[in-house]
Amino acid sequence: MRHPTLPITLRPITLGLIGLALSTLTISAAAVPATARTAPPTQHSTHHSIRYASVDACTVKGIGDIPCHTWRLDLLDGRRVALKDAMVWPLNTKGKPVKEMQAPLSVSGDGESVAYFRKSDHRLVVREFHGQVHVMPKKPLPRGVGMNDAWLQLSQDGARLALGYSVKDGSSRARIFDVSGATETGTLPAFGTFRGFSGDGSAVLVEQDTDENTTGLGVYDTRGDELARVVPPQIVAAGVPWALSSDDRTVAFVTGSGKKAMLRFYDAATDRTAGSVRFSLPTDASVEMIDWTGEHEVTLHLIRSGKVDHVTILRIDTQTGKTRVRDSYKVRAGTFTYQSCGG
Structure with a gap:
């Protein structure tokens, strides 16, 4: 199984997700027009938010395990729905599927949105689960770069x-999109590894x-x-991993384990x-993701492998070190790879 590599305030969900569970999610190229988000963010609900997205593994003779079937979304309420319009295999520069790896996909930290390349027309889309689908501009990748490098x-x-991608010199670039407007806001210059958005999405850390x-x-x-x-x-x-606060300067990270674990901060x-605060971290766990999820709150995703x-x-709590478990789950057996929500 491949762990997520990148890494990932909720709104009430309407009947859009119920329709998602019943439909095939194959959307025409004439998608719903993008509109601004109007509902204010709230805290994580226990209803239909995404825990993680995953794709099954199938064994192919002479190749080994490959992603197969369809992307699926495991929800906080225990249900599972198919994301049938998401590409499973990425296309290379010649337009051929690369079946040894999964196509790019990301779940927002609040578990309310998922981004992927659409099967029907290979467009980059972001689906919100109250029904809105935002279609990004055509040809989001530069010439000579395939989805398998994104x-x-x-x-x-x-x-x-x-949307990040590798170029010939081995460095990376990333285009940043405003989802509601379906427009590009800018491109990051050369960097090594993308480490995430700030807590409010106003900046990125690389x-x-x-x-x-x-x-x-x-x-x-x-x-x-x-x-x-x-x-x-x-x-x-x-x-590493690090998380950037909404102030666009404070970086949070973890050192140590067990009762000697420290949540530290760097300007x-x-x-x-x-500064730093002490907290208790299970000795058999590794920190897979870290996110700022409030002015005085950091959320950790811990992995215990078996x-x-x-x-x-x-x-x-970044002021007191008080810790509480928000969620705990086991990834389904037979999974090729999965992408957890972040905060």
Whole structure:
């Protein structure tokens, strides 16, 4: 099984999701027009939000395991629905499916939206589960780049989408889209690894290689303008994954394990550590994702690996270190790969 590699306030859901469960999700190219989001964000519900998206594994002689069947969404209420209009296999530059890997897909941190390439016309879309489908501009990838060299990541609230891709020199680029307007807001310059949107989606954090073979961090707004660039101390560099706060400068990361675990903070604008709080982290768990989900709250996705991954989601008060479990689940057996929601 392949763990999610990237990494991922809710609104009430209307009958749109019920229709999702009953339909094949094959949408025509003339999709619903994009409109602005009007409902204010609220906290995670226990209703129809997405826990994770996954695709099955099938064994093919001479190849091994490949993704197969269709993407499926496991929901917080225990139900499972098929996302039948999402591409399972990415296309290479010649338009041929690459069956050894899964097509790009991302779930927003709030579990309310999912981004993917659509089977019917290969358009990049973001589906909101109260019924809206946002279709991004045609040809979102540059010439000479296939879907097999691309990835997707939605912001916490699903309002921003990053489409990342690798170029010939080995570096990465990313186009940022405003989802409701279905428009590109900017392109990030060359970077090493995309590390996520800030808590409110107003900026992004990337890892950058330096001439001295050290780890650099860059903060950019959604237009692609640089807000900060720094080579952090080793304790920060070794603390990946990182999460960027809505202030576009405070980076959260975890060190240690068990009762010695620390949630630490680093200011990318001043290149200084900015305090820490102690909390308890299971010794058999690794931190797979970290997200700012409130002004004083960070959410961790922990992975305990066995025959299947066991995911535990913790919310941590950044002022007191008080911790509570938001959710816990086991990924279904026979899964090729999965993408969890973030916060």
